[in-house]
Each structure stands twice: as C-alpha cells, then as structure tokens.
Amino acid sequence: MQQLELQDIQGLIIRGYGNLSAASFLLLQIVDQKRARTWLQKISEQITPGDQRPDRESLNLAFSFPGLVALGLDKTVLDGFSEDFQAGMVTPHKQRALGDSENSAPEHWAWGGAADPAATVHILLMVYAIDEERLKNLTDELQAGFSAGGVKQIHQTLKTVRLAKPKEHFGFRDGLSQPLIEGLSKAQGVDAALPAGEFILGYRNAYGLFTERPLVPATAPYADALPQAEGVDDPEKRDLGKNGTYLVFRQLEQDVKGFWDSVLQATASQDGSKNSQAAIRLAAKMVGRWPSGAPVTLTPERDDPELAEDNSFNYHQNDEQGLKCPFGAHIRRTHPRDSLDPDPGSQKSLDFADRHRILRRGRVYGEPLAPSLQPEEIMAAEDQGERGLHFICLNANISRQFEFVQQTWANDPRFNGLYADPDPIIGPGGTFTQQARPVRKAHHQLPRFVQVRGGGYFFLPGIRALRYLAQAE
Amino acid sequence: MAVVTHQQALTIYSPIKPEQLGALRETLQTVAADVSGNALLPFGQFPQLHFARLLILDETRPVTSDQQRDLEETPIPAHLALLCNVDAPLDDFITALAESEGPGLDAIFSHCEAYPVAELRNTQSRRDYLRYRQISEAAFYVNTIGRSVNQIRQEAKLRQAIEEFLDQHSWTGRSASETRQQIIQFVQSTPELSWATMPAPQPPLWWKIREKAHFIGVAILGLVLGILLSPLILLIILILRSKEKRDPVERIRPSTQRLNYLRSFEDHWAHNQFSAVGYIKSGWARLISLRVALAVVNFGVRHLFNKGNLTGVKTIHFARWIFIDDKKRMLFASNYDGSLESYMVDFIDIVWWGLNLVFTNGYGYPRTRWIIFEGARDELAFKNYIRNHQLHTQVWYSAYPELTAVNINNNQAIRAGLSGNMTEEEAEVWLQRL
Numbered sequence: 001m002q003q004l005e006l007q008d009i010q011g012l013i014i015r016g017y018g019n020l021s022a023a024s025f026l027l028l029q030i031v032d033q034k035r036a037r038t039w040l041q042k043i044s045e046q047i048t049p050g051d052q053r054p055d056r057e058s059l060n061l062a063f064s065f066p067g068l069v070a071l072g073l074d075k076t077v078l079d080g081f082s083e084d085f086q087a088g089m090v091t092p093h094k095q096r097a098l099g100d101s102e103n104s105a106p107e108h109w110a111w112g113g114a115a116d117p118a119a120t121v122h123i124l125l126m127v128y129a130i131d132e133e134r135l136k137n138l139t140d141e142l143q144a145g146f147s148a149g150g151v152k153q154i155h156q157t158l159k160t161v162r163l164a165k166p167k168e169h170f171g172f173r174d175g176l177s178q179p180l181i182e183g184l185s186k187a188q189g190v191d192a193a194l195p196a197g198e199f200i201l202g203y204r205n206a207y208g209l210f211t212e213r214p215l216v217p218a219t220a221p222y223a224d225a226l227p228q229a230e231g232v233d234d235p236e237k238r239d240l241g242k243n244g245t246y247l248v249f250r251q252l253e254q255d256v257k258g259f260w261d262s263v264l265q266a267t268a269s270q271d272g273s274k275n276s277q278a279a280i281r282l283a284a285k286m287v288g289r290w291p292s293g294a295p296v297t298l299t300p301e302r303d304d305p306e307l308a309e310d311n312s313f314n315y316h317q318n319d320e321q322g323l324k325c326p327f328g329a330h331i332r333r334t335h336p337r338d339s340l341d342p343d344p345g346s347q348k349s350l351d352f353a354d355r356h357r358i359l360r361r362g363r364v365y366g367e368p369l370a371p372s373l374q375p376e377e378i379m380a381a382e383d384q385g386e387r388g389l390h391f392i393c394l395n396a397n398i399s400r401q402f403e404f405v406q407q408t409w410a411n412d413p414r415f416n417g418l419y420a421d422p423d424p425i426i427g428p429g430g431t432f433t434q435q436a437r438p439v440r441k442a443h444h445q446l447p448r449f450v451q452v453r454g455g456g457y458f459f460l461p462g463i464r465a466l467r468y469l470a471q472a473e
Numbered sequence: 474m475a476v477v478t479h480q481q482a483l484t485i486y487s488p489i490k491p492e493q494l495g496a497l498r499e500t501l502q503t504v505a506a507d508v509s510g511n512a513l514l515p516f517g518q519f520p521q522l523h524f525a526r527l528l529i530l531d532e533t534r535p536v537t538s539d540q541q542r543d544l545e546e547t548p549i550p551a552h553l554a555l556l557c558n559v560d561a562p563l564d565d566f567i568t569a570l571a572e573s574e575g576p577g578l579d580a581i582f583s584h585c586e587a588y589p590v591a592e593l594r595n596t597q598s599r600r601d602y603l604r605y606r607q608i609s610e611a612a613f614y615v616n617t618i619g620r621s622v623n624q625i626r627q628e629a630k631l632r633q634a635i636e637e638f639l640d641q642h643s644w645t646g647r648s649a650s651e652t653r654q655q656i657i658q659f660v661q662s663t664p665e666l667s668w669a670t671m672p673a674p675q676p677p678l679w680w681k682i683r684e685k686a687h688f689i690g691v692a693i694l695g696l697v698l699g700i701l702l703s704p705l706i707l708l709i710i711l712i713l714r715s716k717e718k719r720d721p722v723e724r725i726r727p728s729t730q731r732l733n734y735l736r737s738f739e740d741h742w743a744h745n746q747f748s749a750v751g752y753i754k755s756g757w758a759r760l761i762s763l764r765v766a767l768a769v770v771n772f773g774v775r776h777l778f779n780k781g782n783l784t785g786v787k788t789i790h791f792a793r794w795i796f797i798d799d800k801k802r803m804l805f806a807s808n809y810d811g812s813l814e815s816y817m818v819d820f821i822d823i824v825w826w827g828l829n830l831v832f833t834n835g836y837g838y839p840r841t842r843w844i845i846f847e848g849a850r851d852e853l854a855f856k857n858y859i860r861n862h863q864l865h866t867q868v869w870y871s872a873y874p875e876l877t878a879v880n881i882n883n884n885q886a887i888r889a890g891l892s893g894n895m896t897e898e899e900a901e902v903w904l905q906r907l
Contacts, residue, residue, distance in 0.1 A: 079726075087729045093736035097812065207821075207852050321905050342785030342823050352822050399814055400852075407740075408815045414743055414877045438652040439644050439904050442636070 002196055002203050004183040005227075006051035008243040008462045012060040012126065013200060013394055014050035014184065016175070016361050018166075020058055020128040022135035023363050025158040025249075025390060026142070027111055028123040030070040032150030037071070039149025040470035047463055057138050058128040061466065062247045062458035064088075067122030071469060077240065080214030084398040085246055085457050097407040099428045104452040110251065111155040111454040119154060124249065124458050155454075158251065158390055160363035167373045168364055169254045169387045170283070170425075170449075173293030177311050177335055179357040192350075199359050201396055202230065202242030202462075206355055211396040213241025222471045225464055240469075243462025248358075248402045250391040251454035252426070256369050257383035259283070259449045264379065266443045280375045282443070285434055286424040288331030291375055295331070300324035314338040316345030322435035328421040333409045340416060356404045358393040365390055388453070398457060426450045477621035478676045480523065481563040482613045482793050485555040486804075487585040487606045489529070494551055497584035501527055501867040504581070508870045513580045516870035519569055521560040523622055524791060524808050527581070527868035528554050528748055549798050553585055556748075556806050558791045560621045567607075571599035578603075611764070612771035614792040614807075616878045618779040619676055620885065625873055628884035631669045632907075635660070635887065639907060649900035657891055672892050673885070688776040695772070712758045713833075713844055720754060723837030727860040735863055736813075742874035744790060744810045749862040752802050752836035760800060762844075763834040767794055770831065781882045785823045788816070790878050794831065803835065810877040817856050825849040837861075 006014065017023070030036040040061075048058040063071070065086050068078060078086075089098065090106040090113055100106060106113030112121055127142065129135035139157065146152055168174040179194050180187035183203075187193035197205030201213040210231040216223045218236045226238035260279065263286070267278035280303075284290045290303035297313050298304075300323070316338045319325055325332050332339060335357070338349045366387025370377035395401035409415055410423035413430055424432040429448040434441045461469060489497055500513065504527065509517030516525050532551045559566040570578060578599055582588045587605070589598040638659045644652055660666045699706065739745050753763060774783065781787055792807035809816045820828050829848035833841040839855050841848035849855045873881070883906050890903040 083726065083729055083732060087733065091733055091736070093733065093739065096740045205852075207850060209852060212853050341787060348785075355818065355822065400818065404812075404814055404818070407812050412811060414810070414880060417879050417883060419880060435905060437901065437904075438647050438649045439639055439907055442640060444640070 002183055004050075004181075004196055004200070004203070005243055005462075007049045008464050009050035009200060010060045010244075010460055010463065011048035011050045011052065011054065011058055012247075012361055012460065013245055013359070015053070017054065017058055017128045019053075019055065020130055021162040022130065022132045023126070023128045023160045024135060024139055025160075025363075026125040026127065026139070026153055027121045027155045027158070028125060028146070028151045029120065029154045030067060030122045030150060031152050033070065033072050035148065035150025037150075037470045039145065039151060041467065042145075042149075044463060044466045044470055047466065049463055054128070056130050057134055059138075059142075060126040060128075060460065062124045062126070062460040063469070064121050064124070064456050064458055066120045068459065068469070070122050073469065074220075077214050077216055080212070080240070081459065082212055082246070082398065084403065085459060089248075089455050089457055094403075097403060097411075098452075099406070099411040099422070100452050101428065102448075104428075104448070106452075109452065109454045112249075112456040113454065121154065121456055123151060124247070124456075158365065160365045160390060161367065163364050163368055164371070164373055166364075167291070168389055169256050169366070169368060169373075170259055170287075171256075171291050171373045171375045171378050172283075172287050172289055173291065173308060175360055175362075176289070176293050176309065177331070179354075179359060181359075192354075194354055194357060198355075198357060198396055198401070199245055199394055201244050202227070202239050204231075205396060206351075213239060213244070216240050216468070222468055225471075226468055227464070240461075240465050242465065244465055245394050245396055245460050246398050247361075247458040247460045248391075248393045248395070248398065249455050249458060250452055251365075251388065252391050253386060253388040253451045253453045255447075255449045255451070256378060256387060257381075258447060260375065260379045262446055262449070266446070276376050276379055279379070282434075283375070285326050286329060286432055288325050288329035291373075295325065296329070297325040314345075314350075316349070320344070323437065326432070326434050327416045328418055328424060328432055330410075330423055330425040333415055333423055334405055336409065336416070356401055356409070358395050358401050358405060361392040361394060363390050363392070364388075388450070394460065476674045476676055477521075477560040477619060477624075478680045479561050479618050480615045480620075480791070481559055481561050482610050482791070483555070483557040483559060483563055483566065484608050484610060484793070484795050484804075485553075485603055485606045486608050486795075486797055487553050487555075487582065487588075489551045489553050489585050491532075491550065493584035494529075497553065497581070498529065498867070500580055500584065501529070505868045508868055513576050514573065514578065517872075518573070519559070519566065521566055521569075521622055522870070523558040523560075523625075523872050524746070525555070525557045525868075525870040526746055526748065526806065526866045528556075528864055528866040530554060530750055530804075530864065549801070552797075553582070554748075554804065555581075556793070558615075558808070560623075567600055567603050568596070571596045571603065608795060608797065610793040610795045611767040611803075612774070612794045614770075614774040614783065614789060615779065616783075616790050617781050617882065617885070618775070620673075620881070622872045624673055625876070625881050625884070627668065628881075628888045629873065629876060631660070631666055632884045632887050634663065634666055635907060648897060649904055650895070650897050652904060653890070653895065653900045660891055669888050670891050672889060684776070691772055709758050709761060710844065713762055716754075716756070716758070717833060717841050717844070720840070721837065722840050722854070723858060723861060724854070725861055726857055732860060735860065735865065738865070738869075740812055742871060743877050743880075744808055744871065744874070745813060745816070746806070746808050746866055746869045747813065747816065748804070748806045748864040748866045749859065750797075750802055750804050750864055751832075751838075751862045753796075753800065754834055754836050759834045763803075763831065766830045766834070770794070770827070781878060783824065784827065786819045787879055787882075788819065788877065808871070810879070813859075817859055820859075821849050821852055821855055835862075 046059045048054050127139055181196050182193045183196050195206050196203035205211050215229050215237040218238050223238045227242045229237040229239035263279040263282045264274045267282050268274050284296055289295050292303050292305040292308040294304045294307035297319050298307050314337045336353050338345050342348050369381040411427055413420045413422045420431040421433055422428055422430045429446055432443045504511050504513050530552045533549045660669050788810035790808040795804045797804050826845040829841050829845045832838045833844050839848050839851040887906050
C-alpha cells in the first residue's frame, strides 16, 4: 500500500467538503506573470491540504493548460503534461466524442469555449464556506487582491446552491457511488478500493504503473522543493505532478421542466391523461435510481427510501437482462459494475470497469423548480430561471477515465448491444429502451435534457507543486 | 443467390510513381468525398464488399538513429495499398474491379508503377495487374465466417421492421410464445421480408468437411512439429528472451497536432478503421517467431474464434496482418467498433497476450517479458506505439456504417429465431434480443 502525502494533496481530492454548504468557482486570467507568481505564493498558504478537515472555509486552485503557459513554465516541463489535458475540451474531435454539438457546441458556451484569447481561462479558484455570508466575505477578500495580484476575473462568479437531501435538480439523489481510494481511511478493509494512482498523480495506478506527469530536472531552480520522481529511469528528475491530478469542469444546464414534461408525455395513456406515478417510474428507469437514491436494480417497482444509500449491488446475477435496471439507464452505463465484457458477472468484468472511474466533486447551481425537490411538485411548478450542475470530476488519465465514460459508455447509442440509445439523462437525445417481458418498451425521440454551457480541463497541483509554479521561471 | 462460404481479404500493394504522388492524393480525395457513389470508383457498387480502404504509405525517412540503421539502410519508396474484405469468391470481386465502369481503377492505379499504359488497358490487363500486385495476408480475422454483406443488410432491415411492428402494438400480458408467433406472422405477411422465415443458408457439406479436415490436419501437424522441434523452439524462446531485454523501445510521444489530424477522421460512424505499419526486428529468430505467431493466430481465428468473439473482444469486424517490403515491415489493418481509446483499452486489458505474441517482433514495441508478458500492459507506452505507427487512411468504405459487430450478431440471432420451435423459456430469451 502506498502512503498518501495528505498534507501535500489539495483537500478536494480527499473530500467534497459536504459540511461546507456554500461554494463558488472563480475563473481567472493571468495578466501579469510576475505579480501573478507572487499572488500564487500567497494563495498557496491558504490552500486547504487533504490532512485537514476544514469546518469553516476552504480554498482549492487549478490551472488550465493555457494558464501554465501564461505562467511561463518551461516548454520541456509543459510537454510532460498529458496530451488530452494539453489538447483541451474543444477540438472538433472532442466535440464529437463528448457530444458537444448544436446548442451544446463550444461556440455557444458562456465560458471556456471561445477561441478568443481574451476569454481564455487560466486559473480556476474554488471557494467553499460553511454559509453564504462567510463565502461572500472570503470571496470579496480574494477578489480585492486580484488586481494587485496580476490576475483578473474573466467571467461572473459561478455560484452554487445546496439542495435538500442532497439531490440534483431533476429531483434525484446524486453522488452516491464514488470510488474508494487505497490509503484513505474510508477505504480500509474494502476490497474494491482502487489504487491511488487512478486519481492522484505520482502513485501507482491500476496497471501498477505511474501515469504520465510533468517532470522537472533536479538542477532546475527551486526544483529541490519537489519530490523525487518515482518509476522513471532518470533519478535526477523531480515530480511536478506528484499529489496533483486532472480536474474536468463542465457547466451542465438542466432542462428540468422539459425532462418531466417528456416523461409525462411518454407515459400518458391513450386518451392523453397524464400519470405522475408512471412518469416517476420511467424517470427512475432512465436514471437507474429512484428519487430517494434507491437503485432500481434492488427495488424495481417502487421507491424504497430504506435502500436510498444501498450501493452494494451488481447487475449481472441480479438483472442480466436489464428487466430491473435497463441497459441504457444512466447509472448502468456510467458505472456498469459487472455488466460488460469480458465475462459479465466476473471479477474480470469488474476490473475492466474499474479502469474507468471518476471522482465526482460537482456542485448544483440555480434555484430548484420546487424547493422540496419532490417530483410531483417539480412537475407542477412553473418554469423559470436557469439551473444545473457544475460537474467536476477528478482523474489521473482524462482520456481513459472521464472521456471514456462520456464517449464510450454515455454517448454511444450502441452501448452494450443497444442500437439507438444514448444516455437518456446526459446524452444528446434519442431512444430509451426499457427491457421488459414479453418485449421491450421503446421511447423514441426523447430530446436532450442537459446542455453544456462551459467547461475545461484543469490541473489541480499538489501544494508543493503549486509553490514551485509560483516560483520557477 | 449462391451461398457465401467465407470471407476473403484482398491486398494490393503498389509502388507509386514519385512524380505522381500529389496527383494520386488529389484523386483519393475525390474518392473520399463520396466513397460509396463517387464517379471514379464507387465502392457502393460492389454487393460483396464489406469494407475497403485506400492508403498511401509514404517513402520511409532517412535513418535518424543508430539503433534503426540496420533496419532502414535504403528508404522504401511510397506505396499505395488497396485493402478489401469481400465475400468469396475473391476472383469474382477482382474481375468486378477490373471491369468497373467509369475511370475506375485506372484513375487511381495509373499513378502507380507498372500499371498498363492507356492503350493497353482492358479487363484482362487490369486483372493481371491486380494479380501481380496482390500480396497474401499472413493472418486474417473475420468476426463471423460466412455471413455475407447481403445477409447483414437484409437482417438489419428485418430487425428495423420488427421493431416498428412492436412499437405499434401493446404487448403487456401476452406470453412470449404468443408474441413470437405474432412477430413471425408479421414477417410472413410482409412480402419483402418473407425470406427471413427461412434460416440463413448454411455452407455446403463439402465446405464444412474441408474446414474440419483442415482443422484436424493442421492441429496434428502443429502438434507433431511442436514436439519434434521442441529443442529448436526452446532455443528460439531463449534467444528472444535475451534479445527482448536489450531491444530498443520507442519513447516517442505523438504530437497533439498529429493526434488531432488522425482523430479528425475518427468517430464518424459506428465503427472506425485502423491501419498501421512498422519495421520487423532484424534477425532470423524474429522472422521465425513472427511467422509462427501469425500462423497460430490465423489458425485460431479460422477455427476457434470465428463466431463473433475474439477471446472476449466482440467489437472487431475484420483484421489482417500482412508482410510487406520483403518482410522488412508489417502492415496491420482492422475495422473495429467504437473509439480508438476503447479499442486500445480492449488490447491492454483483454487480449494483451495475443498482441504481445505478434508485436513483440515489431521494432520499438513496449518491452515484453517471455514474449507474451508486459508489453501492451505498459498502457501509455502501448498507446503511444499505436498512435506513432498509425497511418492516415485516405479512403475508407463500409457497407454498413451504422452497425456494430454486436448489432450484426444480434440481428442474425433475431432472424434465426423466426424459424423452428421454441419453448416458452426459449421464446422469452429470444424476445430480449429486440
């Protein structure tokens, strides 16, 4: 087992700060390299490390690739960052792979999508606090230092809200299934814990190897502050990636009204009368969980709040044919457990799926349609305002983890033997097939419910690495 | 229509006249703009053609590193490769190519060395040329042997029609057998689907006997040779073991520019194509090892993995390995479902040992241990190797761009379930395919 250097790992990797209910994300651009370095040195003192459990406030910081370039990092070091991070989220191929087309195309994004250098995000500052007041104070304080610090905020603050229970806007419990990381207390005694290198650079990954990360010659100025690189032929290299990871940010706007209208429509009886219970049932089948969070695999016919947090289930033995949880359901495809080749139901299948896990750290934004988040009340509510999820996930290998899940599992309409069924929740719209006896029920031409409004790939450095970045030239 | 017994690979490999390279590229662009229906070589006109591709292998670069010097003393000139996967008999396809209407082959291959001059071009001379430039593959994988283009297309239409029929009615409360009977009746009463109530034609008995005899004969021969030559085999394994510890391993990361270029052609259809070329490591032991490895692969995929499942990978339609340039290099070409990332992940996680067995003989491949271990398991090194050796395929044709291999297999099983008797349980299982 590898010992994790918690004091050097940004706290966001270790925990989602569930106790800090207020959060904001600030998008910054470096305007003066020299002053920005000084500012970053100061900020690095405020970054919350993973060995602390903050009870009032927390600060985490990540760089985009253009941000690292703007910081003046040496090209040989820049080249050490993974190619997917360098290429970014908005190439034509990434748009195809991630499903960012039509209204979700980067040219329509509020941030992160424009080719305009003046709008390029360099730094993502993530601010968390116990309440809105403290969050505002902390944010004001930070913003007051931007100008002198050689950075400017280039987009309005991305605010968040805390919904009851904690649900997302469609009305479903979210964030229930997270991978456990070897070396953390939560993972003790859990067989299924994943090697730290899947989520943190500088540790061995699921192949027993080190995911590629930027290395710095030991002779470079300030490099002695960085840890020695493990698993490389050259002992004279220092590891700039150690204790860092890649952070994927996607601002996902949810069409909550559209979602419930569609499932009401799809379940309406022939005379056109709508049935909210049938609609909730279909919606639960699309998600793979009931609103309470109870998996439909375990309770296929009705919600059972007792099972709300029961995450100890697999698909193959219990539901090989998808009669309980349809093959196309959001959670059965974004985390397929033991349901895919090779050998569904086997350890091999579980291991295969485990190579594609992500650590989710997103926050909800916008006021809920109905504060209770009860589906019936959401259905009855009037549509107004904008809401969604600031989706944030952490992974060591963007193409094998986040992009793979998004492209090969979520967006591919031919996932797991299907023909025309993309992910019914986050996909671009299409057919949703409910396996049933004697034959399936297909819902065709479902629209897209989630639009991308912004996004980018970021590097969330270790704290020593952050100090190095603030010093080196 | 005659029964299709199996599928065959056609590989035409032809040196390009150096001064014609630019013109050839332009010609290929014209073809690629409408690969199925273009005026030059409309691939859609060949009913037996599953996949086709045209690609240019550039002239090899002058030697850059000492380690490579023994491999590429003289540059290999630029070549054009035409690769097709067709229903047997291959000869009919070659004739059809030679006869194809319009400028056809001439527009493309007149840029290559030794193509008949204008006044001598006719079906016969074109066919002779293709035969002259044809090279045989060292190993050839077919997802499901015997399934023709026609069958794949027909069964896709059949499934679509049944799906629409199912959508029009409510099925709640009916038994599986009753539902199945309704579907059969629907198919029977639809004239353009009536063929589907007959099982797909099976290859004739003589063919099955021939294949079985080949299987048994080669297996026995292999076993006998394996025992007789075991000291030699052991010796070669030991030689390879000592070589693989020292063989140079490429540590080149492909540039974002190169990757973005290759990616710009990917993920437009349900499947993608992959073409790659690489030098074979020098020495007789390597050549023997590679030939034996490919013979084993070829035997395995012909007789054991010929029903849609390549040791756990169900996403490959066709694949082939071809020696080129006097066995100095190897060309690999495949058609696979989904993204290259998922294709590579299947290699790394599932069939790494098979990949290693063959590609350990490839120059620059990630270091293996005892031929089949490690190698592809070095995730990043392997992914870089794949991308570094990948070729841009100028023209790519698929006869069924919307279908994955899993879809095709499922369609086949749907059709098969329309005939014969089924118990209620069997009917239940069959209906889940819809």
